[in-house]
Amino acid sequence: VDRHNLSVLRFVDRGDLVAQCNVSELADVEPGKHMALESFQQEVQRSLGDNFGQIVEASQFDTDEGTRVLRVQAAGSASEIPVIWIYYHVSNDSGRRAALAFTLQADLLERFAESDKTMVETFEFTPRPQPSEAARQTPAQAERR
Secondary structure: OEOOOEEEEEEEEOOEEEEEEEEEEEOOOOOOOOOOHHHHHHHHHHHHHHHEEEEEEEEEEEOOOOOEEEEEEEEEEEOOEEEEEEEEEEEOOOOOEEEEEEEEEHHHHHHHOOHHHHHHHOOOOOOOOOOOHHHHOOHHHHHHO
16 A cells, blocks of 8 residues: 555565554654653553553654664564554654554564564655746636636
């Protein structure tokens, strides 16, 4: 699935679904403002609701390109199946933000092999498309052509 604000990716290995990743664009915030790791942990716990079991790991780092990354790994269950969720909050100094959420069954964690880190370490915000010249013209300007 690929929409303007959401992409859904699936990690399939030898025909088996190993994990799913939802990548969402978040609303911009004031430049230089970043979410605190503790707030992100609370948000993850709240979003998982009754499925939440525990926070396994929480960390933050900056990429070489200056992107700030928050990572929270949570364990719990869905339909009585042990599940691992790995959430990322990615932001830059200009106020752009994105969220990535990886979901996999707990018994597939070793097979998943930290694929999330590889993807997030190469994540970058690309320039937003600029409106075309035709889209910026008023109807009266377009008629004169």
